[in-house]
Amino acid sequence: xxxxxxxxxxxxxxxxxxLRALPSVEAFVVADPDDGRARRxxxxxxxxxxxxxxxxxxxxxxxxxxxxxTDAHAELVTRAARxxxxxxxxxxxxxxSVGTLQVVREVQAAATPVQVGFQRRFDAGHVALxxxxxxxxxxxxxxxxxxxxxxxxxxxxxVRVSGGIFRDCAVHDIDAIRFVTxxxxxxxxATGANKGEEYFAACGDVDTCAAVLTLDDGxxxxxxxxxxxxxxxDVRIEAYGAEDSLAxxxxxxxxxxxxxxxxxxxxxxxRPCQGFLERFGPAYEAELATxxxxxxxxxxxxxxxxxxxxxxxxxxxxxxxxxxRRAVTIEEVRR
Numbered sequence: 283x284x285x286x287x288x289x290x291x292x293x294x295x296x297x298x299x300x301l302r303a304l305p306s307v308e309a310f311v312v313a314d315p316d317d318g319r320a321r322r323x324x325x326x327x328x329x330x331x332x333x334x335x336x337x338x339x340x341x342x343x344x345x346x347x348x349x350x351x352t353d354a355h356a357e358l359v360t361r362a363a364r365x366x367x368x369x370x371x372x373x374x375x376x377x378x379s380v381g382t383l384q385v386v387r388e389v390q391a392a393a394t395p396v397q398v399g400f401q402r403r404f405d406a407g408h409v410a411l412x413x414x415x416x417x418x419x420x421x422x423x424x425x426x427x428x429x430x431x432x433x434x435x436x437x438x439x440x441v442r443v444s445g446g447i448f449r450d451c452a453v454h455d456i457d458a459i460r461f462v463t464x465x466x467x468x469x470x471x472a473t474g475a476n477k478g479e480e481y482f483a484a485c486g487d488v489d490t491c492a493a494v495l496t497l498d499d500g501x502x503x504x505x506x507x508x509x510x511x512x513x514x515x516d517v518r519i520e521a522y523g524a525e526d527s528l529a530x531x532x533x534x535x536x537x538x539x540x541x542x543x544x545x546x547x548x549x550x551x552x553r554p555c556q557g558f559l560e561r562f563g564p565a566y567e568a569e570l571a572t573x574x575x576x577x578x579x580x581x582x583x584x585x586x587x588x589x590x591x592x593x594x595x596x597x598x599x600x601x602x603x604x605x606x607r608r609a610v611t612i613e614e615v616r617r
Contacts, residue, residue, distance in 0.1 A: 283307055283574060286338045286367075288358055289349035290314035290323040293372060296559055297347050298327040300570045307574070313338035314350075343367050345577035347570070352443070356381050359587075363392040368577035370570065372399040373453065375587050377445055379594045383617055386587045397573050397583040398590040402458045402517075404568035407530025411521055412462045420523025426463060426503040428455040428519040431511035433537075433556060435489060438481035446487045447474070447507055448600040455505040456495070456600075457585075457593040458519055465497040467596045469611045472603040478510050493600045513537035514554030515561055535561065 283306050287298055290312050301310045313332040314320035324331040332338040338346075339361065346362045348355055348371040356376040362369040375398060376382040389396050402408045415423055430451050436444070444450040460467065474488030482489045489510060495503040514537025520529040537554035555561045575581040595615050603610040 283344040285310040286343040286346040287312045290319045294349035298323050300567050302327045311341045356385050360388045363389045363394040368395045370397045370573040375590050382591045382594050395576050395583045398585045400457045400585050401562050401565040403461050404565040411530045421525030423501050423523045425522040429506045431516040432509050433514050435509035441485050447491050448597040452507045453593050453597045456596045459503045467495045468498050469496040470599045470603050471609045472600040474604045515557050
């Protein structure tokens with residue numbers, strides 16, 4: 283297969299490394315607004331560089347991986363869909379639900395497969411937890427907790443265009459909760475705080491937040507996010523039922539120290555995880571391997587844009603709830 287890669291930044295480089303290792307990829311072509319960066323990534327990982335994104339679309343591609351800047355995602359996905367090129371796109375598909383809905387309609391009209399990069403759906407722990415919930419191992423599910431705790435905040439330039447912590451960060455936890463439980467979110471109650479850099483408040487954002495999500499079967503889900511978790515990068519999800527409770531993300535790399543002894547399964551002195559590429563390396567590989575099956579017509583997209591849209595609705599409801607200090611139903615933001 284001949285795969286295009288739009289974007290040669292940090293995640294683009296990670297995808298280039300993965301594409302090089304996948305046996306069904308005969309060649310991949312990289313394009314980036316920074317020509318030098320595209321050439322460096324192509325040279326390092328055995329691909330070739332296109333002179334521009336326009337040139338990339340002229341490469342007779344079997345599939346396209348979009349890892350470009352967020353504001354380019356919608357145009358690239360739409361253009362690929364119209365050209366009949368199966369596409370993998372890092373989240374978000376678009377900066378807001380309006381743009382995401384437009385992309386969904388374009389993709390549906392073109393009938394071209396698109397897979398959105400919510401990598402937690404390919405994390406072994408999240409998959410095992412979903413299977414445990416589906417088989418009834420936990421009994422009646424009553425509570426789910428999911429967190430994303432970053433070790434250090436992004437720069438102000440990123441925060442200004444991120445869409446806020448719920449759209450940028452918590453949307454992963456929202457999608458993970460929907461994936462693990464198989465349920466829809468119907469109402470949210472959210473809050474946030476600013477105790478760090480002033481630029482978060484200046485952007486109308488918060489550096490720490492929490493929300494309670496009510497699912498359509500009455501299960502409660504709690505999400506917590508922060509940009510300031512100095513111990514390391516911490517992503518966990520826990521599911522509690524009437525008969526059992528299970529967690530994904532606990533292990534040697536979990537940056538959480540018990541004050542009364544060592545955590546089960548953790549090795550004393552183990553190095554805490556410091557970033558998302560380290561935490562989800564195997565998941566990034568698995569999602570691209572699956573995408574190649576989708577592009578080849580051998581599998582359906584495991585995360586189509588419609589799924590991203592549903593997660594975005596919940597994120598926008600959370601942001602409205604935080605700003606208006608009230609419970610918000612998903613129907614209030616649905617378009």
